[in-house]
Amino acid sequence: MSDGVADRLKWDERGLITTVVQDASTQQVLMVAWTNAEALNLTVQTGEAHFWSRSRSELWHKGATSGHVMRVREVRVDCDGDTLLLLVDPAGPACHTGQTSCFFRSIHEVQIN
């Protein structure tokens, strides 16, 4: 990662940044999680996605337990610097339910005639 990039990101009042995770091959959006500075550093250093778990208040190496790690191909940041996009190669389902993506429920769908 370029020097000083983390300094230019807009971390929220908890020191976190919203992070979208997308499959680099299928382009499916897999999940949304939160990253703090330490997690971002670990993601870049190890090449595997790390997040901050708000529910457990701890660093979260995705897949450390399940084996479903995510190899990170690229980290992007949005125009105003307050959201990250990780492009990853997942070793298994992203969702704790076993679904490929956490976004498996549709709540509204437009019928195309």
Added chain:
Amino acid sequence: MSDGVADRLKWDERGLITTVVQDASTQQVLMVAWTNAEALNLTVQTGEAHFWSRSRSELWHKGATSGHVMRVREVRVDCDGDTLLLLVDPAGPACHTGQTSCFFRSIHEVQIN
């Protein structure tokens, strides 16, 4: 939208839910914004993406000024109900910079040999 869906979403302490916007055709992740209950209702009723602008503290009909509205094909919710994914057909660039996606900056990229 099914009755009562909005009641089952996990709105944050500000009454907002993180919303990822993805191009339904190209699968490119375009932007991340915030939705409140009124914005979600308007999105479903009008078929065009509405958000809550945190910087302006107002309802935001995406494209109302620029003409770059987003027709919404589908609204998905993640496993724990605290993030939405909109699949859209955008009428123009999503980003205020004129870029197709707000995620046009890479801050880390793994070289594939």
